[in-house]
Amino acid sequence: MKILKKRLKTMNNIRKRFKEFFRNGYFTRVDDKHILDLYLGLNEKGQYTLEYRGDFIIKEVKGSGVIGVSQGTTSKYSYLLIFLKDTDMFDTFCALIEDIIDTTRSCPDNPSGYQVVTNRLYSWKKMFSSKKKKMDESAIMGLIGELYFLDNYMFPKYGKTDSLNSWSGQELTHKDFSLEDIWYEVKSIHSGKETVKISSLEQLQSSNYGELVIIPMERMSPAFNGVTLSKLANKIMKEFDSDEDLDKFISKMSEQGFSFDSETDEYVYQVVSIDRYAVNTDFPKIIRIEMPPAIVQAQYDISITSILPFLINE
Secondary structure (H helix, E strand, C coil): CHHHHHHHHHHHHHHHHHHHCCCCCCEEECCCCCCCEEEEEECCCCCEEEEEEECCCCCCCCCCCCEEEEEEECCCCEEEEEEECCHHHHHHHHHHHHHHHHHHHHCCCHHHHHHHHHHHHHHHHHHHCCCCCCCCHHHHHHHHHHHHHHHHHHHHHHCHHHHHHHECCCCCCCCCEECCCCEEEEEEEECCCCEEEECCCCCCCCCCCEEEEEEEEEEECCCCCCECHHHHHHHHHCCCCCHHHHHHHHHHHHHCCCCCCCCHHHCEEEECCCEEEEECCCCCCCCHHHCCCCCCCCCEEEECHHHHHHECCC
């Protein structure tokens, strides 16, 4: 928790520092302890910019419609500029910059620093690929539940890569997590709610053993130090050991409409528990093979009290 608080403080500090710049072309060093020469400021057009100066060989690096990239050399150093072209994505840009600053602190030299910076930029570009539609509370709670389960249950049990590969995200599957011989369907609900909604006939239907995971949450005030979508996403992104896994995670998050939006951070929750229920042949459910052919789709609510005998106590 202390590490996460420090990262969030750093990100908030980046927001504040960018907002304090008032002159185009003005830059200040990130801090005097960072091994790389990284600078924050405004470019000549007044766009929020991270500049990296060092002794490295320039390679082709492309930006996007939202993120611009400029490179060059002077008599003293090479430079890489990463700047924001669309201020609507300011919060996500600050998260990118915070990630670059944090990740490069342990780089042994400039060439390796340049590689890390460009790798991070490549991974993050998907988050800036298009304007994101605002997520409503239902979508925010649903994604928090899946991420919380991924981080607190799947990662310790199956490892990061296998867990990430099992996560469906927005893919056209009916289970949130599917492994070779088990699946998990995650439902986020407001604490105290007595039912859980099953949104399709296929969600609990399978020839393999599976589990219904119910995650009760209590909505808190924005001042409460609880769980937010941005906090959780930022925490998980720091845990991956490979750029490939990070890139895949960002892709899945982007497909679900996520961005580091300060408005999303107003939705703060306290996660009450992770409750897992065994979906076996006796578990109450409606499945497609038992329905008349004329019924092509159905949703139904399950009483949580009624499924307590299936609760897994570990």
